[in-house]
Amino acid sequence: MCERSKIIVALVAFSCSGLAAGRAVGKKVSRQEGQYRIYSEGREVGVEKYVLVTSEDAVTSSSTLEFRAPGERPQKVTLQTKLEMDGRYMPRSYELKSQVDGQTGSIRGTFAPNQVIFEYSGNGVSFRNGLLVGDRYTILDTNVFHHFIFLARLFKYDSKETPQNFEVVIPQDKDTGTLKIREVDKETIVVRGNKISVTHLLVDSGSLQIQLWVDRERIPRKIAVPDKGIEVLYSD
Numbered sequence: 392m393c394e395r396s397k398i399i400v401a402l403v404a405f406s407c408s409g410l411a412a413g414r415a416v417g418k419k420v421s422r423q424e425g426q427y428r429i430y431s432e433g434r435e436v437g438v439e440k441y442v443l444v445t446s447e448d449a450v451t452s453s454s455t456l457e458f459r460a461p462g463e464r465p466q467k468v469t470l471q472t473k474l475e476m477d478g479r480y481m482p483r484s485y486e487l488k489s490q491v492d493g494q495t496g497s498i499r500g501t502f503a504p505n506q507v508i509f510e511y512s513g514n515g516v517s518f519r520n521g522l523l524v525g526d527r528y529t530i531l532d533t534n535v536f537h538h539f540i541f542l543a544r545l546f547k548y549d550s551k552e553t554p555q556n557f558e559v560v561i562p563q564d565k566d567t568g569t570l571k572i573r574e575v576d577k578e579t580i581v582v583r584g585n586k587i588s589v590t591h592l593l594v595d596s597g598s599l600q601i602q603l604w605v606d607r608e609r610i611p612r613k614i615a616v617p618d619k620g621i622e623v624l625y626s627d
Contacts, residue, residue, distance in 0.1 A: 420446045425610070425625060427536045431461045432620040437468075441537035450476040454537055466492050472535055480529045480541040482507075487532065487562060489513075498562050509562055520565050528558035528567070536614060536623050539601075544609045546572055548590060571595045580604050582612050582624055589613075 422444050429437040437458020444451045452474045459465040469490040475483040485500035496513030507522045529541045542557060554573035561568065575591040589604040589612055604613040614623040 420444065423610075425537070425627070427614070427623045428626050429458055429536070430622045430624070433622075436461065438626075439536050443537065443540065446478070448478045450478065450480055450541075452476075452537060454535060456534065456536075458534075468534075470534065472532070474530060476529070476541075479527070480545060481527060482530050482560070485530060485532075485562060487535075500560075500562055507560055507567075509565065511565075522560065522565070522567050524560060524567055525558050528560055530562070531559040531570070532561060533563040536611075539603060539611045539614060540609070542570070542572065542594070543592070543603060543605045543611055546574075546592065548574065550574075554595070568596060571597075575602075578604065580613060583626060587612050 422442065424440075424442050426438055426440040428435060429439065437456060439454055439456035441452060441454035452472070454470075454472045456468075456470040456472075458468055460468050471488045473484075473486045475485075477483060482500065482502050484502070485498070487498040489496045489498075494514070496511070498512075499510045501508045505524055505526070507524055509520050509522070511518055511520065529538075529545065531538045531542065542559075545557060546555060554571040557570045557572060559568060559570055560566075572592055572594050575593050577588070578591050579586055579588055581587075587604075587606055589606050592603040592605060594601040594603060599616065599618060602613075602615040602617070603611045606612050610625065611623075612625045615621065
């Protein structure tokens with residue numbers, strides 16, 4: 392699993408060291424479906440489809456992402472995720488299944504106060520890894536782009552607090568880290584031919600800067616990682 396993780400994170404590695412509008416299901420529950428198209432150096436390399444269900448005290452998400460990892464020998468990568476969280480996007484359980492050129496692996500996460508345990512399986516080998524965490528954190532796994540929605544909704548807009556700090560857990564990197572997020576400007580952008588009013592956020596991990604353009608529904612309509620040549624666009 393370790394070696395395949397290196398392949399999977401080759402697209403965007405979030406090292407933190409150094410919606411379309413929701414369709415109402417009931418008065419207190421909403422369901423949102425969307426997808427992100429992924430581009431590397433201007434060439435489309437993959438797509439992520441996700442479902443997000445939100446209530447007052449719980450949030451669940453599931454996704455399927457397929458892409459060709461850039462490189463001399465592009466590898467076909469499929470990631471499937473299932474995530475359960477409380478109403479403030481703090482994880483309760485997490486599962487990721489990966490397939491890289493036919494080789495499968497999995498990650499399962501369990502969460503306790505100030506501690507996270509992940510079980511990794513692949514190539515006939517299983518092992519566990521524990522991480523210490525603070526009182527409030529969320530998940531931002533490598534190459535799972537809909538997870539940025541959680542940060543976009545936790546961020547306090549038009550706040551005098553700059554930057555705002557968020558602790559995240561990164562299962563595929565077997566790591567945690569702190570992201571510093573600040574508001575850059577209010578802008579109008581064009582995404583796939585549509586003009587959209589957005590808030591431009593800058594996410595700084597210390598080793599990588601990620602830009603988000605977030606709409607009024609608090610959904611990133613565009614995600615860019617300039618240092619990696621990666622651009623991700625929301626698509627209905």
